[in-house]
Amino acid sequence: PLVSMKEMLETAKGERYGVGQFNLNNLEYAQAILQAAEEEQSPVILGVSEGAGRYMGGFNVVVAMVKSLMESYGTTVPVAIHLDHGSSFEKCAEAIHAGFTSVMIDASHDPLEENIALTKKVVELAHIHGVSVEAELGRVGGQEDDLIVDDAEAAYAIPSECKQLVDETDVDVFAPALGSVHGPYKGEPNLGFDRMEEIMGLVDKPLVLHGGTGIPTADVKKAISFGTAKINVNTENQISQGKAVRKVLAEQPEQYDPRKYLGPGRDAIKETVIGKMREFGSSQKA
Ligand code: G3H
Ligand code: ZN
Known part of the structure; x- marks a missing residue:
């Protein structure tokens, strides 16, 4: 069934595993991720960035596609459709009205008070609709679609501010940026685990780790032990x-049937997602 992230992630936090947010880019992603989740009996979060939403034809198209795939597949595991890095109240409202079950309002570039005010406004609307909300503090480095944060701008969240934001906004899930990066890491990731532990103590909500691509398994486990219940993966x-896709096209330069190269591409996504579900411990938890 289609559900919000709230219960899914509270359970995950309590039982100490992580639920993956896997981003959609097109039909094949939705197929691969839903198939992986059902095979693994894992809860799953389908992440949709504003750019990917536009690419697929709008939020309403995404919801219709996911809903009818779930119907065709007879999906039994909990699935959330989540707006990734929502940039404004209007975009969050659009996603909520299109049928998303969860939204992220990313006002992390704003001063704390403005971030709090905007997040609060989104929470008020979302909760009327039974939609969960994720907020962010600090800044995740790297690039995802329209969201570009250079090295100098990337910042670690401040624990006291995290507590203030969560207390004042009633968000369901919280993403403190602690050194993770969108896209491949330059060298080893340097996650702020001391702060993560401190934040876990101050904030009674499941935490989110953005930039899941390229984080070593040991760090994933450590993050889960410090209250992380959602791990976002896109680039991988x-x-x-x-x-x-490149392998098929290199081996068969004359190939023009999209199913012949997008099919293997879809299988590769599915295999990667299954690997992550096992690594995060969400397999067999649906
Ligand atoms: O919001 C999406 C993620 O944080 C994805 O990060 O592309 O580095 O896996 P990634
Ligand atoms: Zn992210």
Whole structure:
């Protein structure tokens, strides 16, 4: 069934595993991720960035596609459709009205008071509709679609501010940026685990780890032990899909049937997602 992230992530936090947010880019992503989740009996979050939403034809198209795939597949595991890095109240409202079950309002670039005010406004609307809300403090480095944060701008969240934001806004899930990066890491990731532990003590909500691509398993486990219940992965699926598509096209330069190269690309996404579900411990938890 289609559900919000709230219960899914509170359970995950309590039982100490992580639920993956896997970003959608097109039909094949939705197919691969839903198939992986059902096979693994894992809860799953389908992340949709504003750019990917536009690419697929709008939020309403995304919801219709996911709903009818779930019907065709007879999906039994909990699935959330989540707006990733929502940039404004209007975009969050659009997603909520299109049928998303969860939204992120990313006002992390704003001063704290403005971030709090905007997040609060989104929470008020979302909760009327039974939609969960994720907020962010600090700044995740790297690039995802329209969201570009250079090294100098990337910032670690301040624990006292995290507590203030969560207390004043009633968000369901909280993403403190602690050194993670969108896209591949330059060198080893340097996650602020001391702060993560402190934040876990101050904030009674499941935490989110953005930039899941390229984080070593030991760090994933550590993050889960410090209250992280949601781990976002996008680039890694894109890399595996790209590799598989390139392989077919290199081996068969005359190939023009999209199913012959997008099919293997889809299989590669599915395999990557299954690997993540096992690594995060969400397999067999649906
Ligand atoms: O919001 C989405 C994620 O944080 C994805 O990050 O592309 O580095 O896996 P990633
Ligand atoms: Zn992110």
